[in-house]
Amino acid sequence: MDVRIEKIGEKEKEQVLIQCRSVTEEVEEIAAFVKSRQGSLTGVLEGRRFEVAVSDICYIESVDGKTFLYTKEKVYETSSRLYELEEKLRTRHFLRISKSMLISLLKIQSIRPAMGGRFTALLYSGEQIIISRNYVKALKAALKGE
Amino acid sequence: MEFKKFLIEKLTLFFMLSTMITAAVYLIGSAYDRDALFGYDALLSPMRYAALCILPTFVTWSRRELSMRELLFRKALMLVLVEGVILYMAFTSPVIDTGRMQVVLTLMGSVLVIFLLVNLFLWLRDLAEAGRMNQDLENFRRLHDEESRE
Structure with missing residues (x-):
């Protein structure tokens, strides 16, 4: 697949155009990547595809x-x-907070201790998510901006 | 959890237990055998008890992270084993009057109280840690809001 970058005028609308013979998984991945760079992810709900704004995702x-x-x-x-x-x-x-979970730091309302060195993140949505003890150090560093 | 990290935690626990066992021996001794006299060897007994009580705590070790239910089960098993160790030492000790049921029950109660206290202290340590993280979270949000406005 060739990659071509074209400069356009100030008034023209910027776009990424993928020209392909068929929409393969690879093409979908590229499209999803471009969308994610713009702040959205493609999600499927009840068989329909949606662009989910990253800012809406809690975890x-x-x-x-x-x-x-x-x-x-x-x-x-x-x-x-x-x-x-x-x-x-x-x-x-x-940020990854367990083997199977990523969380948006901006969606965390507060953090509470759980058992065995773990912590619980209380989200603005009301949900409670367990932060695995192996990822607590990374969370602390991220919150400090390190 | 890394085994090295686990061992460091156990070392911390050892010192906590030594202190609490010393306090428990003082309280139980004052109640049941106020006039007893001991040699210098007695100073080592809290450390000896603490070291032996650490052994059953190894049942809580796991390479992968335990679920809440697994952790609770292993902690309960650990408590039972610690009680067993203490009772074995009490019944084989010539100094402790295990003929008196009251003494045996007090010993078992002391183990339970120390177990609960250790867990309370660990929880309070985590609570303080959570407090610091919440402060950092607040700063993080404030910085993010400022950047978004710019």
Whole structure:
């Protein structure tokens, strides 16, 4: 696949155009990546595709090989893997808090101690998420901006 | 959890237990055997008891992170084992009057109280840690809001 970058005038609308013979998984991944760079992720809900704004996502969880995006009210399935999203959303204040979960630091209302060195993150949505003890150090560093 | 980290935690626990066992021996001794006299060897007994009580805590070790239910089960198992260790030491000790049921029950109660106190202290330590994280979270949000406005 050739990659071509064209400079356009100030008044023209910027766009990324993918020309392909068929919409393969690879093409969808590229499209999803471009969208995520603009602040949204593609999610599927009840068989329909949606662009989910990153700012709406509270946390992302991987369950049985599937990845889900949790907003305040809805849960979308996404084709992206958790490690891919972790990489993509690193600059958007998402952080891994357990083997199977990423959380938006901006959605955490408060943190409370749980048992065995773990902590519980209370989200603005009212949900409570367990922060694994192995990721507490990384969370502390992220909150300090390190 | 890394085994090295686990061992460091156990070392901290050892010192906590030594202190609490010393206090428990003082209280139980004052209640049941106020006039007893001991040699210097007695100073080592809290450390000896603490070291032996650490052994059952190894049942809580796991390479992977335990679920809340697994952790609770292992902690309960640990408590039972610690009670067993203490009772074994009491019944084999010539100094402790295990013929008196009251003494045995007090010993078992002391183990339970120390177990609860250790867990309370660990929880309070985590509570303080959570307080610091909440402060950092507040600063983080404030910085993010300022950046968003710019």
